Amino acid sequence: MPTITAFASSPDRGRGQARDMRVRWALEEVGQPYDVRLVSFEAMKEPAHLALHPFGQIPTYQDGDLALFETGAIVLHIAEHHDGLLPVEPNARARAIAWMFAALNTMEPPIVELGMAMLLERDESWYEERLPMLEDRVRVRLGELSDRLGDADWLDGAFSAGDLLMVTVLRRLNRSRILHEYSSLSAYVARGEARPAFRRAFDAQLAVFTAASTS
Numbered sequence: 001m002p003t004i005t006a007f008a009s010s011p012d013r014g015r016g017q018a019r020d021m022r023v024r025w026a027l028e029e030v031g032q033p034y035d036v037r038l039v040s041f042e043a044m045k046e047p048a049h050l051a052l053h054p055f056g057q058i059p060t061y062q063d064g065d066l067a068l069f070e071t072g073a074i075v076l077h078i079a080e081h082h083d084g085l086l087p088v089e090p091n092a093r094a095r096a097i098a099w100m101f102a103a104l105n106t107m108e109p110p111i112v113e114l115g116m117a118m119l120l121e122r123d124e125s126w127y128e129e130r131l132p133m134l135e136d137r138v139r140v141r142l143g144e145l146s147d148r149l150g151d152a153d154w155l156d157g158a159f160s161a162g163d164l165l166m167v168t169v170l171r172r173l174n175r176s177r178i179l180h181e182y183s184s185l186s187a188y189v190a191r192g193e194a195r196p197a198f199r200r201a202f203d204a205q206l207a208v209f210t211a212a213s214t215s
């Protein structure tokens with residue numbers, strides 16, 4: 001049974017933003033039970049964890065003598081070894097993997113940049129001047145994604161690992177009102193959040209925070 005690592009106490013109070021959420025969701029989609037090893041912020045920077053994750057972060061994924069880091073790689077590994085997250089047909093499979101990269105490499109950077117600015121730069125003199133520029137960079141990508149999605153349920157046929165990662169990336173806009181300017185993308189995220197596998201993953205992550213905050 002695979003073991004993942006997760007925050008012992010997540011800064012977002014267990015609301016599905018920490019990236020173990022992606023791995024939990026993927027494992028729930030394919031019906032693969034898993035164990036969780038909770039790590040403190042201090043433990044993440046110690047040699048034992050750094051041996052698993054060179055950047056001292058979570059999540060990691062261990063299964064037998066395999067140790068992985070990077071949620072994109074972990075979700076791809078899960079999708080390659082179970083049915084349900086990638087199409088079987090080679091071209092459709094390749095396109096679904098392209099959407100995984102698009103989520104992490106095209107959509108996520110401007111969204112994380114905006115989120116980090118809102119979290120860490122509010123007191124800077126140039127914050128009010130910089131914010132609109134960051135928001136507009138996100139709007140460009142949201143507009144292009146919305147145009148491509150159109151009125152489809154998922155990005156390319158059936159729900160795939162590309163949609164799973166894309167929904168978690170778009171959920172990072174929860175501190176901003178921008179996503180609500182794109183009704184089709186808001187509906188797309190809600191569709192992902194309505195999936196039973198998402199709900200199970202979300203509830204499991206929240207349970208960790210609830211247990212930690214009541215202990």
Ligand SMILES: N[C@@H](CCC(=O)N[C@@H](CSCc1ccc([N+](=O)[O-])cc1)C(=O)NCC(=O)O)C(=O)O
Nearest residue numbers: 010011012017018019056057058059069070071072
């Ligand atoms: N590229 C890596 C990034 C992993 C990563 O960012 N891990 C973060 C947690 S998820 C990112 C995250 C953290 C907190 C919130 N939040 O809302 O509180 C949201 C997302 C981490 O370990 N941070 C601790 C550190 O770097 O020392 C991946 O996709 O796996």
